[in-house]
Amino acid sequence: MSSNELTITTTSIPGLVVVELPVHGDNRGWFKENWQREKMLAAGLPDFGPVQNNISFNGRRGTTRGIHAEPWDKFVSVATGSIFGAWVDLRQGESFGASVTIELSPSRAVFVPRGVGNAFQTLEENTAYTYLVNDHWSPEAQSEYSFLNLADEAVDINWPISLDECELSDKDRHHPRLADVAPIAPAPYLVVGSGGQLGRALTDLLKERGIPFHAPDRRELDLSDPESWKESYRWRGYRGIINASAMTAVDAAETPDGRAQAWKVNASGVSALADVAREAGIPLVHVSTDYVFDGQKPQDQMYMPEDSVAPLSVYGQSKAAGEMAVRAIPRHYLVRTSWVIGEGKNFVGIMRQLAERGVAPKVVADQRGRPTFAAELAEGILHLLASGAEYGVYHLSNSGPVITWHELAREVFRLTGHDPESVSPTSTAEYFATTSVWAPRPSNSVLDLTAIEKAGFTPKDHREALREYLDGLEVVSGPVDAA
CATH class of the missing domain: 3.40.50.720 (NAD(P)-binding Rossmann-like Domain)
Known part of the structure; x- marks a missing residue:
């Protein structure tokens, strides 16, 4: 079987788009083109030039990570399992603080522009979360990160699993509230x-x-x-x-x-x-x-x-x-x-x-x-x-x-x-x-x-x-x- 054709949908956060990915399956399993530059550019995705592919494996349901805004674009998707994804615009401008939440399975991906905070919560055990980025990590780049607390009241993300019951890092529990986050300027x-x-x-x-x-x-x-x-x-x-x-x-x-x-x-x-x-x-x-x-x-x-x-x-x-x-x-x-x-x-x-x-x-x-x-x-x-x-x-x-x-x-x-x-x-x-x-x-x-x-x-x-x-x-x- 196969899912719908490749489509791209805009969201309330400028530049953040949802990508529906065709997934072809049979009795052996399934196959998808997670990143196909020619087709995705034709559909309207930016030619963001990924240079690195990362995978985050999460053994437990309820594992929650974020909200992290980094100085590069990301293309996030799921290889196995499913997640509840949350994104908050931390860039300078009228959309600062705007949020979008979407459930992702292998048939759906999200393009995340530079400066938009990214977070997810696993909805199944043994979930593999994968993301392409268009820059390499460096100490200089890390100095340009920004963070937002997962429980921020102003954004009010409706997490499917209570954060009190989730696996979180100590750092993620203590990130600042939106009022204390300095908006991220565009790249120079x-x-x-x-x-x-x-x-x-x-x-x-x-x-x-x-x-x-x-x-x-x-x-x-x-x-x-x-x-x-x-x-x-x-x-x-x-x-x-x-x-x-x-x-x-x-x-x-x-x-x-x-x-x-x-x-x-x-x-x-x-x-x-x-x-x-x-x-x-x-x-x-x-x-x-x-x-x-x-x-x-x-x-x-x-x-x-x-x-x-x-x-x-x-x-x-x-x-x-x-x-x-x-x-x-x-x-x-x-x-x-x-x-x-x-x-x-x-x-x-x-x-x-x-x-x-x-x-x-x-x-x-x-x-x-x-x-x-x-x-x-x-x-x-x-x-x-x-x-x-x-x-x-x-x-x-x-x-x-x-x-x-x-x-x-x-x-x-x-x-x-x-x-x-x-x-x-x-x-x-x-x-x-x-x-x-x-x-x-x-x-x-x-x-x-x-x-x-x-x-x-x-x-x-x-x-x-x-x-x-x-x-x-x-x-x-x-x-x-x-x-």
Whole structure:
């Protein structure tokens, strides 16, 4: 005989789902597929990537264990016997304290998300309780556990067998009540490159939204030296990795030392990040650049996410190599951007300083694109992660009309109350005529935004973003490189 088909049912605890498992039996006994990734993903179960299978054998009826919330997801089921299962949401949020109780036999399982307290009571002798988890136990992980008393009055679980008659550990008898339990925060993101323009925007936004994150500085995580950090983190304890780090000195990358550094950071370092993300089963967000394209598309066309790369410079080549490593892992968001402007030295800040000092600069007018303000880029990245958008390649800049660097400079002068006519146009070749080493730039850097818009994020018009950016920009005194 066989039970019903594989089905998944949601519960009042977000993310906690009940799985009805087909069990096939005859006079010899029965068989079931306790974990079948392809079928279960198709039915709607998260692809949680189990790494360990544990079995708890309980000889006596009434054995009770819990309530334990651990820093990993679990898939719990019964091999023999039956249990009364109880789950309590101990995560931050509106569902904190919500409970669900279900009887489990071999034909039923439950997926338990990280931070949801898990408990069970055996209803038969010789019950084997089994669970898959997607992280390995470690002392660091144990420090993130949370516990709730089995007899908590606020949750009021109706145990079939009185707890006074049950087999309990001394620890389980003395766990705290709900009022004394600190809600469990979501797993943090790891932000690599937090000192750069995008990294600062990301950490500011994560702080503003109360989203946990860890942002190691370069002394802790130097992307150019993977051997110094690959074994230093409990990667499965992170919600995802956001790589905002890169060697972006495009002209210096054309020198022997710069070339080596660009490849260490933008290619080898990114490949190492991709390795740990794949092994941990967590998403990697990697930020790339318009420099992976040669910019030779007709001026009335934009670059699509699926377009082939054809970098002109060492910087572009190293970034393209990093992209290949990222695209090889299943859970990735590859976000290409252009003309980034954020906190720190950047084109808009330099133009404002020149305007304030009465300098009349020459600015290239044969490179076309759209600026990307770091705050907007950070918003888009967090949107992809929070919305569960399809993994893949996205282009993200601010929206609005396509412009040149010369036109952007003129707009900075105009918005700051200076004469835009003092900004004169020049060509890229003329600008670098007296420079011995410089990287070729794509003349067309316009990125098509359709994919990110279909994912539910509409970038702000760069003209509006520029006004907002200038309103919050402090004028910095000191020498300025007009280049």
